[in-house]
Amino acid sequence: MSALGSTSSTSYGKTITVAVLLFILLTFSFTDLRYQTWLRLYEFFLWLETTPFGVIGKTWGAVFAVVEAIHLLAMALLGGAVIVGDARLLGWLFIDVPAREILDKAHKVFVVGLTVVLITGIFMACGVAGKIYWLPVFWYKMLALATGIFFVFFIRRPLLRHPLEEIHPRVTKLIAISSMLLWFTVAATGRWIGFAGS
Amino acid sequence: MIEVEGSTESIKDLQYAAVTISATIIIFFVVYWIIQIDSVRELLELAYG
Secondary structure: OOOOOOHOOOEEEEEEEHHHHHHHHHHHHHHHHHHHHHOOHHHHHHHHHHHHHHHHHHOHHHHHHHHHHHHHHHHHHHHHHHHHHHHHOOOOOOOOOOOOHHHHHHHHHHHHHHHHHHHHHHHHHHHHHHHOOOOOOOOOOOHHHHHHHHHHHHHHHHHHOOOOOHOOOOHHHHHHHHHHHHHHHEEEEEHHHHHHOO | HHHHHHHHHHHHHHHHHHHHHHHHHHHHHHHHHHHHHHHHHHHHHHHHH
8 A cells, every 4th residue: 555655656756857857947048047157167168178188189189080080970870879769669660670679779779879979079078178168059969968868868768668559659759759859959069069169 | 456557657657758858859959940040041141142
């Protein structure tokens, strides 16, 4: 009885967490808090350029270029995993292969791609920290990336661990579409950084 | 029985959370890219008339 009561009381934990996070994000975005936080981060970004990653990235252009190439290849890996998994959910690709098999394998590739993207991305950010700090597109990319990581590991993956036939088909399609749009934004804003402010 | 009910609750919770965050992502995507495309269009107009 108590176990059932406990289950009921925590049954909408994730929905409430998402709603609270959205409220905090909107409050942060539309108040002075965002500007104050941005100002406070300036010293941190200046420090990033003095770290070994920052010094290497600024001093040896060839190293930066090689890391950037690995970053882009990892982004392609991540994007491929997203497209394959989401297209299967939408019934666009590989419909003769069980969705569970594709989703599990695509997730493993996604995790590898994301890990490499994050490591190389931190290295590159240190090298150009003084530039990206001033670019709004960089902050939008960080927002999209953080949302993407949260979305995948907190919502999408836990939901898709359930049998797909138990999930409403419209919900499945909705998460597939939003996942593709989100990672498209991460990739597009990332490329935009390369062309902005130089 | 409790486990089945817990699982059903869990999947309902996850579906509500997924719908909430997906709707937010789609709205943000549409608004953000409309603003960006419009901004580029204005810049091109300024540059080339």
